[in-house]
Amino acid sequence: MLHAAEEIARVLGQDAVCYDTDVLEHHGHSDWSTSNSPGRAVAVVYPKSTEDVSAIARICNNRNVPMVPFGAGSSVEGNFSQPHSGICVDFSFMDKIVAFHPDDMDVVVQPGVNWVDLNNHIASSGLFAPMDPSPTATVGGMVSTNCSGTNAFRYGTMKDWVLNLTVVLADGTVIKTRRRPRKTSAGYNLTSLFVGAEGTLGIVTEATLKLAPIPQATSVAVVPFPTIHAAASAATALIRSGIQLAALEIMDDQQMAILNAHGSPTVRKRHWAEQPTLFLKFSGTTAAAVQSDIARTAALIAENNNTTQGQTAPPPFHFARSKQEEHDLWAARKECLFTMTSMRPAGHAMWSTDVAVPISRLAELIDWSQTECRKLGLFASVVGHVGDGNFHVAMMYDPRDKAQVAAVAGCVQRMMDKALEMEGTVSGEHAIGIGKKACLRDELGEATVGVMRGLKRAVDPKWVMNPGKVFD
Amino acid sequence: MLHAAEEIARVLGQDAVCYDTDVLEHHGHSDWSTSNSPGRAVAVVYPKSTEDVSAIARICNNRNVPMVPFGAGSSVEGNFSQPHSGICVDFSFMDKIVAFHPDDMDVVVQPGVNWVDLNNHIASSGLFAPMDPSPTATVGGMVSTNCSGTNAFRYGTMKDWVLNLTVVLADGTVIKTRRRPRKTSAGYNLTSLFVGAEGTLGIVTEATLKLAPIPQATSVAVVPFPTIHAAASAATALIRSGIQLAALEIMDDQQMAILNAHGSPTVRKRHWAEQPTLFLKFSGTTAAAVQSDIARTAALIAENNNTTQGQTAPPPFHFARSKQEEHDLWAARKECLFTMTSMRPAGHAMWSTDVAVPISRLAELIDWSQTECRKLGLFASVVGHVGDGNFHVAMMYDPRDKAQVAAVAGCVQRMMDKALEMEGTVSGEHAIGIGKKACLRDELGEATVGVMRGLKRAVDPKWVMNPGKVFD
Numbered sequence: 001m002l003h004a005a006e007e008i009a010r011v012l013g014q015d016a017v018c019y020d021t022d023v024l025e026h027h028g029h030s031d032w033s034t035s036n037s038p039g040r041a042v043a044v045v046y047p048k049s050t051e052d053v054s055a056i057a058r059i060c061n062n063r064n065v066p067m068v069p070f071g072a073g074s075s076v077e078g079n080f081s082q083p084h085s086g087i088c089v090d091f092s093f094m095d096k097i098v099a100f101h102p103d104d105m106d107v108v109v110q111p112g113v114n115w116v117d118l119n120n121h122i123a124s125s126g127l128f129a130p131m132d133p134s135p136t137a138t139v140g141g142m143v144s145t146n147c148s149g150t151n152a153f154r155y156g157t158m159k160d161w162v163l164n165l166t167v168v169l170a171d172g173t174v175i176k177t178r179r180r181p182r183k184t185s186a187g188y189n190l191t192s193l194f195v196g197a198e199g200t201l202g203i204v205t206e207a208t209l210k211l212a213p214i215p216q217a218t219s220v221a222v223v224p225f226p227t228i229h230a231a232a233s234a235a236t237a238l239i240r241s242g243i244q245l246a247a248l249e250i251m252d253d254q255q256m257a258i259l260n261a262h263g264s265p266t267v268r269k270r271h272w273a274e275q276p277t278l279f280l281k282f283s284g285t286t287a288a289a290v291q292s293d294i295a296r297t298a299a300l301i302a303e304n305n306n307t308t309q310g311q312t313a314p315p316p317f318h319f320a321r322s323k324q325e326e327h328d329l330w331a332a333r334k335e336c337l338f339t340m341t342s343m344r345p346a347g348h349a350m351w352s353t354d355v356a357v358p359i360s361r362l363a364e365l366i367d368w369s370q371t372e373c374r375k376l377g378l379f380a381s382v383v384g385h386v387g388d389g390n391f392h393v394a395m396m397y398d399p400r401d402k403a404q405v406a407a408v409a410g411c412v413q414r415m416m417d418k419a420l421e422m423e424g425t426v427s428g429e430h431a432i433g434i435g436k437k438a439c440l441r442d443e444l445g446e447a448t449v450g451v452m453r454g455l456k457r458a459v460d461p462k463w464v465m466n467p468g469k470v471f472d
Numbered sequence: 473m474l475h476a477a478e479e480i481a482r483v484l485g486q487d488a489v490c491y492d493t494d495v496l497e498h499h500g501h502s503d504w505s506t507s508n509s510p511g512r513a514v515a516v517v518y519p520k521s522t523e524d525v526s527a528i529a530r531i532c533n534n535r536n537v538p539m540v541p542f543g544a545g546s547s548v549e550g551n552f553s554q555p556h557s558g559i560c561v562d563f564s565f566m567d568k569i570v571a572f573h574p575d576d577m578d579v580v581v582q583p584g585v586n587w588v589d590l591n592n593h594i595a596s597s598g599l600f601a602p603m604d605p606s607p608t609a610t611v612g613g614m615v616s617t618n619c620s621g622t623n624a625f626r627y628g629t630m631k632d633w634v635l636n637l638t639v640v641l642a643d644g645t646v647i648k649t650r651r652r653p654r655k656t657s658a659g660y661n662l663t664s665l666f667v668g669a670e671g672t673l674g675i676v677t678e679a680t681l682k683l684a685p686i687p688q689a690t691s692v693a694v695v696p697f698p699t700i701h702a703a704a705s706a707a708t709a710l711i712r713s714g715i716q717l718a719a720l721e722i723m724d725d726q727q728m729a730i731l732n733a734h735g736s737p738t739v740r741k742r743h744w745a746e747q748p749t750l751f752l753k754f755s756g757t758t759a760a761a762v763q764s765d766i767a768r769t770a771a772l773i774a775e776n777n778n779t780t781q782g783q784t785a786p787p788p789f790h791f792a793r794s795k796q797e798e799h800d801l802w803a804a805r806k807e808c809l810f811t812m813t814s815m816r817p818a819g820h821a822m823w824s825t826d827v828a829v830p831i832s833r834l835a836e837l838i839d840w841s842q843t844e845c846r847k848l849g850l851f852a853s854v855v856g857h858v859g860d861g862n863f864h865v866a867m868m869y870d871p872r873d874k875a876q877v878a879a880v881a882g883c884v885q886r887m888m889d890k891a892l893e894m895e896g897t898v899s900g901e902h903a904i905g906i907g908k909k910a911c912l913r914d915e916l917g918e919a920t921v922g923v924m925r926g927l928k929r930a931v932d933p934k935w936v937m938n939p940g941k942v943f944d
Contacts, residue, residue, distance in 0.1 A: 029566065048606065101832070182828070182831065183629060189618070193661060197660055242685030419757065444649075455930055
């Protein structure tokens with residue numbers, strides 16, 4: 001493997017290859033994740049172009065050395081870990097906006113571009129890339145995990161925003177999956193095959209992303225509910241209504257208590273009801289349209305509450321009366337993961353998992369998951385993209401305590417099984433990585449995973465592209 | 473091949489196999505298309521279940537006999553033709569709605585279900601399947617060509633509405649691509665790989681389709697423009713505005729003249745300006761929201777007209793003032809293909825083609841295509857889904873006149889080349905079939921088509937699934 005690194009240094013230059021132990025450690029382990037592997041790459045390499053990546057692939061493939069692409073390192077299923085060692089390919093120097101076509105509403109970017117930077121850069125055009133995963137995430141990782149975030153309810157997931165990809169295959173061949181039309185039915189949809197493939201089929205070196213017009217009028221509302229079931233039921237009624245919400249999120253009572261106790265100053269301006277709460281984002285082309293959506297939503301929530309719980313008072317519906325308040329309310333939803341992480345006791349780890357089920361089953365599964373987590377006697381909290389039937393559970397535990405680790409792992413496994421029983425998925429937006437390979441087999445069965453394996457073998461016969469991920 | 477048919481008859485019953493020449497002819501040739509092959513299947517077989525299809529595949533694969541799935545026969549690129557003969561698999565008896573989940577907003581259907589019937593059947597739930605290709609189309613063909621239609625501007629294409637597929641592979645293995653969550657990032661996106669694969673990777677025997685709420689308020693407007701360029705420019709401005717139109721269609725002056733001369737009685741209630749015309753569909757959750765969209769659209773069109781053409785009068789903007797008028801206006805757009813076909817002189821054929829380009833190039837390409845077509849001295853007309861950068865050109869010619877055939881073929885080829893020069897695609901929504909295989913290679917290059925070929929070989933090593941389509 002070291003020979004591969006040396007050969008890469010000869011082609012790309014000594015500067016492009018790093019053997020520093022700290023750097024290798026940083027590229028091989030995530031503090032955010034429980035899915036880690038003891039393996040480390042022998043070197044991190046820094047390509048500057050598609051041609052560089054092609055050279056790296058040619059060298060690694062010839063020498064049967066694994067290649068593991070690395071973006072921002074914010075994925076949580078061990079997607080960039082190196083269980084079989086190999087060469088880690090870091091895209092820090094491929095962070096250019098290659099071409100911006102405002103009239104076509106698309107942008108061509110390298111994989112190292114951060115989505116927040118991209119949106120700042122193009123904001124004056126009135127356009128934006130609507131996926132909103134971790135603020136640190138870069139396009140390569142967003143493509144490879146088929147990421148989403150709070151905007152997915154309105155805008156779909158990453159696969160819906162990629163027009164084409166330039167991909168370096170295992171042997172160094174460079175392909176482009178499509179040209180640049182917004183719509184096509186020409187040939188197999190290779191774009192969607194590489195999106196979410198976690199770098200196991202090829203390395204993305206350029207992506208053309210569709211852009212959306214920035215909504216001209218927006219607002220935010222928060223509604224606390226007596227139970228998580230009532231909140232999830234109201235969410236289902238809203239989804240069915242056809243009101244086009246921009247986002248529909250849920251936070252449980254634990255999360256709301258954390259906001260009061262540990263939130264940022266912005267968030268603590270307000271005292272939050274410590275009850276399960278829906279966060280709603282509205283967007284439209286005019287303020288009048290947004291106001292009409294808000295009124296209809298409030299009426300629908302009141303009505304749903306009466307139907308499902310007898311003639312009780314409707315839950316208090318609070319919507320932002322200024323842009324500042326809108327920002328502050330949404331900040332509470334966006335910062336919850338960071339707040340939770342910061343209050344973690346020293347030495348404790350967080351196991352964060354992610355499932356999605358058909359929307360009618362969501363309330364039941366959230367209920368069930370909360371009960372299971374509480375049985376552990378550990379801190380556990382539910383937060384999620386309820387509009388998509390997708391939610392996350394985070395549990396804090398002491399990784400040195402074997403019994404705790406086993407208890408948390410067992411709880412996560414039962415949650416997966418339950419989601420599958422409900423015809424759901426073991427990963428809504430974090431992908432499979434090394435953490436959920438067995439779950440994927442449970443979800444789709446050996447024949448379907450066998451087809452995936454056959455496809456990988458067709459483009460990566462030596463199995464050198466990010467091996468050990470998705471399936472074995 | 474006949475042995476395969478006989479063996480199928482032994483397993484499925486004699487009733488399930490048909491050798492009738494008229495039936496074979498009907499399944500092997502399309503009057504709607506110029507992409508036909510002289511080959512015919514040796515038999516048409518009629519499965520009733522996934523198990524039947526699996527048995528057919530096993531038998532055909534063992535005997536190296538091609539299998540060609542057949543839905544409604546409305547595709548136009550020879551997608552169901554049988555250049556290598558084989559067994560034609562007709563889904564007429566697999567036309568059941570398997571399960572309807574209104575609370576999850578999805579429906580499980582067999583491939584023979586017609587989308588209009590489906591939408592009628594579920595209408596009372598307030599949900600619908602939003603793709604609107606030919607009214608005769610069935611789900612299997614819609615999936616396999618990644619169809620769309622006038623609703624694609626708002627709702628995307630077929631790939632965006634398929635949650636999972638049950639697929640029979642070449643050797644008879646049955647796989648399911650996903651379970652039923654609306655969002656997932658678990659494993660490769662096999663669903664999107666089979667959508668648009670034209671039956672060359674496997675045969676779809678069941679599909680779970682996402683459904684959308686039926687818009688509660690709608691309206692339709694028509695706006696004639698002095699030139700097709702002005703119409704296309706106004707369309708681009710509308711797309712950029714973020715006003716969420718339900719559809720945005722264009723018809724050229726020839727099409728509008730046809731409406732006056734040959735339209736149905738409904739359509740001829742009105743005298744149409746014989747100028748390039750935009751058809752706009754509005755939809756929203758309230759009548760007020762739709763009215764506000766209409767007002768903004770009218771203002772934007774007037775403004776765009778002033779900017780691009782000096783201080784001329786804005787084009788007359790007419791919107792429906794009743795549900796009946798809304799229906800009548802949209803009927804004009806929907807019936808144009810049928811009207812054109814019915815006025816075709818005896819013995820004449822229609823060459824209909826379909827390209828899509830980045831939206832900023834659309835006006836130029838439509839202009840260019842019209843000019844090219846007029847040079848031929850034949851009847852030719854442009855109609856299209858301008859909101860997606862996608863349009864169709866239809867040309868009438870006498871197939872017995874070799875010079876005319878060559879002229880039309882040359883014109884279509886130049887149109888493809890021009891679309892590719894503009895980074896577009898050779899097929900926006902009709903797929904590749906046998907008609908556009910060379911164009912696909914021109915569009916994506918040999919390496920990309922090579923990857924597609926490798927994927928096919930991985931799941932269909934004997935090359936028996938709809939051979940001769942997409943690529944060779």
